[in-house]
Amino acid sequence: MIHAPAGFGLRSAPPLSGEDAVAISDSRSEHVIRMVASEDAINAGLSGIRARLARVGLKAEDCGTIEIVLAEVLNNVAEHAYAPGPSGVVDIALRLGPCAMQVTIRDRGRPLPDLRLPEGHAPDLEVARGDLPEGGFGWLLIRSLTRDLDYRRDAGENRLAFSIPLERAQNGGAR
């Protein structure tokens, strides 16, 4: 049995098998998913999240924004927090508000270097074709699409929180 990190209000969570993303809690306001931080599990998990967001009536534009941000954050967890080394689990808490989606990502991988969020500056593109950047876009995308980005390291756990402003306010009386 895998024990869920403190703060989720759960004393234990179902064991993960392979690439499955598991919903470990689900209320009207918050949806929490746990997945293995591997490429395949992240892809499958993102598809599931996207489908669920569409089902609760989020516009395609907002679903796209959320998927872009989550893909970048989760790829960072897989590629930098855990790799090299065995992959681990990552917990994604999503709380949908009227104007924004609140997100909290928790993992037990390595901390961010210097415990600092990267700046995510736009790379210089006024360069010869052969010198164009092939990377460094991830944090630029995250910072462009989120507000209130916050990183904490506590008791061996990384916690990244942010909100994603939505294009259209959710209609009153949403399901």
Add this chain to the structure above:
Amino acid sequence: MHLSSRESGPHTIVTVDAPRIDASVAIRFKDAVREVAATGDHIILDLGQVRFIDSSGLGAIVAAFKHLPSGKRLDLAALTPDVDKVFRLTRMDTIFVIHDDPDALAQRAVG
């Protein structure tokens, strides 16, 4: 990750037949584009089937662009909304010529 290519006048249209270009296919994508780009001088990468790219996918497209033999052109076409968003936010839409329709090549305003 499947790429198909066809000639359309002076252009080679390379259609990416995959819903996503992301970290899991980035390396295969780079190699596949390099292979099909070996022939043809003006390549149009048709991304109409691609619903999603992440920063790794963007990096793979840039890498394919960078490593084109000199004198060859690589344009993009038919960007879907979420893919277009990634290009705009990173300002990579100022680097590529982006067409709406790979066959019509009515060039959209760049930048």
